[in-house]
Amino acid sequence: MALWHADVCHGPGLTVGGKMRPLRIHAQLDDASRYVVALEGCLDFLGPVASLHDVNVRLCxxxxxxxxxxxxxxxxxxxxxxxxxxxxRAPDGFDEAKLHEALTTRTRRRVRRDTTVVVDGADYxxxxGHLAGRLVHLCRCLVDLGETPWAEFDGKRYALHPVDAVKNSRRKRPLRHPPVHDETSRPHPAFDPPLALLDRAVGRPPRHRDAGES
Structure with a gap:
């Protein structure tokens, strides 16, 4: 059970609904024992068949x-x-949760400024809002392609949902560079280069400094 081989071959055509349909047989073989763990078979043993059920019965x-x-x-x-x-058979504790995790794809993408992303050609x-402009992992599980994808950032999971163009256009956007306002800071004094040179020439203290500075 450490190494499997997989293959596919063509079987006899089947008549379904009055039309001839091609038949393909898939199989997986355990390398060490040559044991078929999932169906393959030998086409020589099939004989005439009328349905997919007949094929499976003969192969088994x-x-x-x-x-x-x-x-x-x-x-x-x-x-x-x-x-x-x-x-x-060493138990490995493999379960549905581990299968879900093993078959989850993660793609690194940057969130747009309107907090939208694209997953498999669809907009979500x-x-x-704080993830706008951030790099996140967009995740999708291949076990159930009907499951809605999600985003992961800094160890947390965030839900995605199809874009509602009207609501999205009315959402408030986070500021790219929020203004910094500190009411305790003193206003910056004006600086006049010619006046500073004149003060230096006549030996006066610079006028652009605050009164508390020396």
Missing amino acids: AFLDAHYHVTSHAALLGATPRTVFEAAP ELDA
Whole structure:
């Protein structure tokens, strides 16, 4: 169970709704034991079939009654089932939550100034206005493509929802450079270069300094 091989082949055509449809058979094979963990089969054993159900029944019968219990040259005469079942199965605690995380894609993108982003060609927006102009990770889980994508920033998850053009146009935008106003600071004195030179020439103290400075 450390290495699998995957392949696909064409099977006999099936007549569905009066039309001939192509049949493709997918399979995954455990490398060490040659055990088929997910269906492949042998087309020579199919015979005439009329439906996809007929195909699956014949393939499963081929695996259980022939392939898995027949000596394999690559296994020094052992059967795929014997080698496969002899290997210990170490529990790894894998569950749906871990599958969801493993199949989640994350793409680094910058949020627009109107707090919108593009995911797979569709426009979404965030309610978190402080993320405007920030680099975030846009996330989507491939387990369920119907699930709405989301954004992640600084270890937190933020919901995305389709853009409402009317509401978005009326939202207040965060200032790019908020003005800094400190009422306790003193006004900056005016500076007159010629007057400063004249003061220096006649030995007067500079007039542009505040009275408290020397």
